[in-house]
């Protein structure tokens with residue numbers, strides 16, 4: 266069978282991993298990177314180095330971008346706008362939903378289409394079973410190239426609105442970044458009392474597993490706006506939030522993150538949710 270040619274622009278860790286996966290699946294891959302030497306490793310594996318951005322665009326109908334942000338896309342593609350017509354630009358770079366929507370308009374003005382992607386795994390997992398990627402943008406473009414995109418990881422199409430893939434990506438990273446910071450804060454709290462980091466690690470893992478258990482049925486409560494107070498009430502959990510801030514201050518460690526959480530509880534109690542379940546914090550969060 267003949268695999269469609271793919272162009273990859275941007276050869277940071279992610280772009281290199283994607284190029285390697287595509288080559289492994291038998292796709293001819295043309296690459297371009299601002300710092301040309303960063304292409305050496307994938308060229309050694311069989312990728313073709315394009316001398317210019319225009320050459321890179323000319324090589325394939327489907328062009329993957331793996332860049333720091335959307336500004337990098339503007340910087341690169343504005344040097345070759347005459348070569349954009351008819352291309353499907355699949356931008357797998359992170360940025361705000363607003364920038365994503367603007368980029369779709371700009372590309373459309375130059376006769377190209379934008380499919381937005383959010384890769385949900387780190388570079389070493391690209392192309393493996395665990396890998397999945399959110400996409401949004403024109404459905405027909407997604408359908409036409411789904412088999413190629415599947416090489417990177419399970420494609421998860423979220424809708425026509427270009428912002429959606431970026432929003433799903435950010436929602437997932439919102440959970441991820443906050444959870445990782447909480448883990449570091451908790452570790453520092455114990456370290457201040459002399460507990461070595463590896464001693465706490467298995468307990469942290471147990472808590473991460475338990476969090477998903479606590480989420481069962483919560484989305485339905487949030488959707489209904491009904492927060493039964495049985496079990497963990499806002500007053501009870503809010504007292505614990507106060508204690509974590511107190512313990513952090515006493516330990517002399519940074520308490521920015523627990524203070525933010527404490528603030529949610531205080532404001533939920535002030536709004537009359539003290540007897541409700543902790544999911545009622547949602548009311549405080551949704552109405553800034």
Ligand code: NDP
Nearest residue numbers: 275276277278279299300331332333337340358359387388
């Ligand atoms: P890097 O920051 O390592 O790579 C960035 C790439 O963007 C490089 O090729 C760099 O070129 C290029 N670039 C940046 N600015 C410009 C510019 N103004 N003009 C031209 N080229 C530019 O990022 P990663 O490979 O780690 O990530 C790429 C994207 O994937 C990011 O949006 C990231 O959020 C996302 N992502 C990353 C994950 C990871 O584990 N790394 C996981 C999931 C998503 P040069 O080599 O010349 O500097």
